Amino acid sequence: MWHALRAELAYFRPYLLGGLGIASGVILLLSVLMRFSNDADGPPGFVVAIFPIIAGMVVSFICGSLRVEERRARLLLSGALTPRQLAWLTVLLPACFVGLSVLAVPPMIGVAALVAGKLEPASWPIAGSFALQFWAYAQLGPLGQESCAARRQNRGRAGLIGWAVFAGVILVLVACQLILRSTQGHLLQVMAVITAMGVAAMLYQGRTDFTR
Amino acid sequence: MADHHLDAVSAASLSGLTKRFPGFQLGPLDLVLEPGTVLALVGPNGAGKTTTLNCMAGLVVPDEGGTEVFGEPVHATRTEYRRNIGYVGEENGFFQGWTAARNLKFLADLLPGWSNDRAKRFVERFALPLDKPVNKLSRGNKTKLALVAAMAHGPRLLLLDEPTAGLDPVVRSEVLDVLWEITEDGEHAVLYSTHVLSDINRLADELAFLRDGRLVLRSGRDELSESWRQVSFRLANEDAELTGVVEHRRVRAEHQVITREAEATLQQLADLGAESIEVSRMTVDEIAVQILKEGHHVARAES
Numbered sequence: 254m255w256h257a258l259r260a261e262l263a264y265f266r267p268y269l270l271g272g273l274g275i276a277s278g279v280i281l282l283l284s285v286l287m288r289f290s291n292d293a294d295g296p297p298g299f300v301v302a303i304f305p306i307i308a309g310m311v312v313s314f315i316c317g318s319l320r321v322e323e324r325r326a327r328l329l330l331s332g333a334l335t336p337r338q339l340a341w342l343t344v345l346l347p348a349c350f351v352g353l354s355v356l357a358v359p360p361m362i363g364v365a366a367l368v369a370g371k372l373e374p375a376s377w378p379i380a381g382s383f384a385l386q387f388w389a390y391a392q393l394g395p396l397g398q399e400s401c402a403a404r405r406q407n408r409g410r411a412g413l414i415g416w417a418v419f420a421g422v423i424l425v426l427v428a429c430q431l432i433l434r435s436t437q438g439h440l441l442q443v444m445a446v447i448t449a450m451g452v453a454a455m456l457y458q459g460r461t462d463f464t465r
Numbered sequence: 466m467a468d469h470h471l472d473a474v475s476a477a478s479l480s481g482l483t484k485r486f487p488g489f490q491l492g493p494l495d496l497v498l499e500p501g502t503v504l505a506l507v508g509p510n511g512a513g514k515t516t517t518l519n520c521m522a523g524l525v526v527p528d529e530g531g532t533e534v535f536g537e538p539v540h541a542t543r544t545e546y547r548r549n550i551g552y553v554g555e556e557n558g559f560f561q562g563w564t565a566a567r568n569l570k571f572l573a574d575l576l577p578g579w580s581n582d583r584a585k586r587f588v589e590r591f592a593l594p595l596d597k598p599v600n601k602l603s604r605g606n607k608t609k610l611a612l613v614a615a616m617a618h619g620p621r622l623l624l625l626d627e628p629t630a631g632l633d634p635v636v637r638s639e640v641l642d643v644l645w646e647i648t649e650d651g652e653h654a655v656l657y658s659t660h661v662l663s664d665i666n667r668l669a670d671e672l673a674f675l676r677d678g679r680l681v682l683r684s685g686r687d688e689l690s691e692s693w694r695q696v697s698f699r700l701a702n703e704d705a706e707l708t709g710v711v712e713h714r715r716v717r718a719e720h721q722v723i724t725r726e727a728e729a730t731l732q733q734l735a736d737l738g739a740e741s742i743e744v745s746r747m748t749v750d751e752i753a754v755q756i757l758k759e760g761h762h763v764a765r766a767e768s
Binding site: 257258264323324325326327328331334336462463464 | 487502522523524525526541542543547554556557558559562567571572573574575576577614
């Protein structure tokens with residue numbers, strides 16, 4: 254499974270680098286504008302932090318749809334991978350893209366601070382909350398795909414469970430943004446994301462058609 | 466003793482294989498494929514050929530029944546059977562943005578039993594360009610890549626879904642030659658679906674005809690060639706019911722029939738006193754067309 258995961262990450266590396274490049278461009282532009290508008294505070298640190306994470310999330314969506322379009326499951330199931338391993342590969346990819354994009358946050362904040370002259374201190378709880386939200390959206394991609402696949406393959410109950418969890422995760426995310434902007438809220442979001450990953454993996458394993 | 470056991474195991478056996486979709490049911494299918502056999506799965510679009518192959522490859526889970534490949538049960542959760550299967554479908558899941566070489570390198574680490582020497586031999590045989598990204602390869606080259614990927618780990622059963630569709634005559638001939646050579650040792654088996662009826666003559670030694678998800682007929686190529694004939698004759702008796710006739714054209718006393726039981730029909734014609742009997746052989750693809758037309762009539766009558 255790790256061999257396949259490494260291959261998928263290598264295959265989508267140009268997409269991730271492209272996404273991070275676009276995010277860097279936006280941050281640079283924002284920083285330059287802030288500098289010349291004599292804004293004393295500079296761009297908000299948490300805004301700078303979320304651009305690369307958004308890039309990671311978008312790349313995870315592109316990855317999900319391209320893997321379906323290229324029928325990757327067919328290739329991987331010709332080898333020694335089991336559907337369970339393939340399921341975990343599918344749900345781990347978005348986490349990897351978001352995780353790798355988080356690594357790009359510190360250098361981008363540094364560059365923005367250099368260009369703008371000054372950076373409004375990042376509110377890390379807010380930045381963390383947004384990061385968790387985008388990770389959750391990224392993980393909802395495979396969950397949505399598997400819920401649709403379950404309905405298409407006449408696994409009605411599995412499809413319903415998938416969509417129920419999908420809706421539940423969205424509700425948790427909204428509640429955490431509105432009410433629980435705290436460590437407990439973050440923990441709740443992490444639990445929601447892990448639940449989404451687990452249910453997506455279970456639905457994948459229960460597939461009756463691996464041709465897509 | 467071990468060799469004897471291996472000899473006794475069929476390359477693939479389908480027992481009661483059934484898969485239901487809204488408005489379509491495949492099966493129940495019962496089919497046994499012996500090592501050393503090339504079986505062509507023939508049928509019109511939507512007959513269930515691809516679904517059959519997908520079930521055999523473990524990509525589609527049947528609703529009932531199952532498949533064994535060299536004695537190993539095919540199930541999505543198991544991997545043992547896969548070392549014996551090489552599968553070529555219409556889409557093969559390659560990394561489209563990577564070169565053919567990089568895809569093969571990835572597969573070399575993924576597929577147990579992969580032999581770089583074997584892969585290199587097939588690449589050279591097919592003159593496959595390795596340095597182009599897969600999405601820039603022609604359809605023929607994509608098929609060649611899929612064949613190399615399917616054969617390089619040394620599977621004993623090849624499942625090929627329309628392997629020659631869209632190939633130019635030279636490449637098609639080369640692909641058929643390779644498939645023929647693979648089965649010559651008597652240990653390998655090939656099951657391939659096709660629309661290209663001329664391929665049947667060249668490669669298949671057995672044919673299975675699928676129509677609306679059901680197996681209409683399974684027969685050896687030579688048996689079909691021996692039993693089907695086109696017969697023209699003169700016969701005054703217009704009401705004569707002839708055994709085995711699937712198509713009958715008549716202009717006054719001149720008759721032209723296609724029969725699937727040549728011996729019985731000719732005996733009957735002799736008994737009825739038919740004159741000017743002329744018998745001509747039919748090619749396997751002509752016979753296949755007749756069988757599929759006949760299956761179509763049966764399906765229409767039943768519906």
